[in-house]
Amino acid sequence: MQAFDYASARTVDEAVSLLAQHGERARILAGGTDIIVQVREGRRSVDLLLDIKKIPEVNQLSYDPINGLRIGAAVPCYKIYEQAEIATAYPGLIDAVSLIGGIQIQGRATLGGNLCNASPAADTIPALIVLQATCLIAGPQGTREVPVERFCTGPGRTILQRGEFLLSFHLPPPQKHSGARYLRFIPRNEMDIAVVGVGASAVLNEAHTRFVSARIALGAVAPTPLLAVEAGEILAGKEISEENIQRAAEAAQAIARPISDMRGTAAYRRHLVGVLTRRALQGAIQRAKKEA
Amino acid sequence: MSKKVQVQARINGEEVEFLCEPRQSLLEVLRDELGLTGSKEGCNNGNCGACNVIMDGVLVNSCLVLGVEIQGKEITTIEGLAGPEKLHPLQQKFLEYAALQCGICTPGFIVASKALLDKNPHPTEQEVRYWLAGNLCRCTGYDKIVRAVLAAAEVDHEGRR
Numbered sequence: 464m465q466a467f468d469y470a471s472a473r474t475v476d477e478a479v480s481l482l483a484q485h486g487e488r489a490r491i492l493a494g495g496t497d498i499i500v501q502v503r504e505g506r507r508s509v510d511l512l513l514d515i516k517k518i519p520e521v522n523q524l525s526y527d528p529i530n531g532l533r534i535g536a537a538v539p540c541y542k543i544y545e546q547a548e549i550a551t552a553y554p555g556l557i558d559a560v561s562l563i564g565g566i567q568i569q570g571r572a573t574l575g576g577n578l579c580n581a582s583p584a585a586d587t588i589p590a591l592i593v594l595q596a597t598c599l600i601a602g603p604q605g606t607r608e609v610p611v612e613r614f615c616t617g618p619g620r621t622i623l624q625r626g627e628f629l630l631s632f633h634l635p636p637p638q639k640h641s642g643a644r645y646l647r648f649i650p651r652n653e654m655d656i657a658v659v660g661v662g663a664s665a666v667l668n669e670a671h672t673r674f675v676s677a678r679i680a681l682g683a684v685a686p687t688p689l690l691a692v693e694a695g696e697i698l699a700g701k702e703i704s705e706e707n708i709q710r711a712a713e714a715a716q717a718i719a720r721p722i723s724d725m726r727g728t729a730a731y732r733r734h735l736v737g738v739l740t741r742r743a744l745q746g747a748i749q750r751a752k753k754e755a
Numbered sequence: 756m757s758k759k760v761q762v763q764a765r766i767n768g769e770e771v772e773f774l775c776e777p778r779q780s781l782l783e784v785l786r787d788e789l790g791l792t793g794s795k796e797g798c799n800n801g802n803c804g805a806c807n808v809i810m811d812g813v814l815v816n817s818c819l820v821l822g823v824e825i826q827g828k829e830i831t832t833i834e835g836l837a838g839p840e841k842l843h844p845l846q847q848k849f850l851e852y853a854a855l856q857c858g859i860c861t862p863g864f865i866v867a868s869k870a871l872l873d874k875n876p877h878p879t880e881q882e883v884r885y886w887l888a889g890n891l892c893r894c895t896g897y898d899k900i901v902r903a904v905l906a907a908a909e910v911d912h913e914g915r916r
Contacts (some may be wrong), residue, residue: 469777565889653888
């Protein structure tokens with residue numbers, strides 16, 4: 464592996480100033496499951512790996528039904544699914560964090576790293592988008608907050624500017640009669656990269672007959688994960704029916720811009736978007752009914 | 756070359772101190788600096804699990820941890836499992852069930868299985884299979900490995916460390 468320096472920041476200011484000083488030559492080290500491999504394999508060259516795990520803000524993990532969920536960017540996946548209260552409140556997020564890699568990866572890999580690595584196929588991003596998660600970003604000018612769906616700008620590229628890094632996520636508390644589901648298609652049971660991933664969330668009326676609102680997000684079918692705006696809007700106020708779910712699935716298919724590669728052809732991926740959107744919506748509805 | 760960093764950690768119950776370059780992985784530190792060659796390098800990118808160690812109670816791939824990151828941490832490697840007199844029940848059952856051929860993946864499987872039994876002393880077969888999904892074996896297939904882990908889970912807790 465190429466030589467680089469290692470620094471461990473203890474405060475947000477310290478990290479921001481090191482990042483501002485080194486620019487693109489510095490990268491954040493949280494769980495290391497992507498960055499260490501990229502540097503080792505020569506896919507990325509760095510002067511400095513900046514370990515943020517000693518900064519208190521990136522280790523927060525707190526939930527309450529009024530304020531929602533705050534997850535520090537460096538919290539590993541297993542800590543999220545091991546907290547019963549969080550697992551109960553956000554099963555759609557648990558779907559995603561519990562299927563990334565194997566147990567060894569879940570012990571280190573973080574939500575923040577999954578987002579900042581900006582893979583089009585990242586499993587947690589569609590789940591975060593449908594749960595209306597926002598990112599808190601620290602930088603030389605203080606902090607700013609952006610919705611997750613605006614964070615990635617291309618494969619491996621994000622909106623982070625010089626000196627900035629991702630501090631934490633905020634998820635609003637789950638509404639009554641709401642549910643979410645993330646599904647990915649892979650050709651085996653475990654340990655693979657999504658051919659397509661789809662997240663869906665739904666808020667239902669009290670009688671559980673209609674959608675109040677819905678959100679659908681797609682992974683691995685465009686240069687970045689996508690919020691399928693129209694697919695969600697089609698369902699607002701509509702009756703829960705096979706026809707309406709099918710219309711939403713078709714709207715999701717319409718915005719997919721997949722490529723053909725070793726994991727699947729573009730046509731196959733577009734077909735999967737339809738299948739997974741229907742199934743993820745049905746899963747979200749089922750969970751919403753249980754939240755009565 | 757970057758300056759070497761001095762690191763102190765607790766490995767298999769012993770305080771150790773070593774110098775390493777920031778680019779050295781924990782796996783390289785264990786094997787090349789500390790002479791603990793039980794942890795194996797398989798893929799060196801987090802797919803195979805041959806380098807598994809337990810870090811502060813959490814199963815990790817030591818190829819995906821930097822040596823400098825273990826400052827103040829507690830690490831258990833395959834060398835830390837057997838007692839002075841006898842093997843760990845997992846090691847014993849891997850032998851009894853012939854759950855290995857070439858042996859490269861074995862330390863990783865055993866360390867991963869220990870992490871499972873520490874957390875879930877009586878796992879179901881499905882739980883064992885999902886837990887070990889991040890460990891690859893190219894010789895035996897997985898069935899004997901799964902049987903060995905389930906058998907080790909039946910051994911008295913007294914027999915386990």
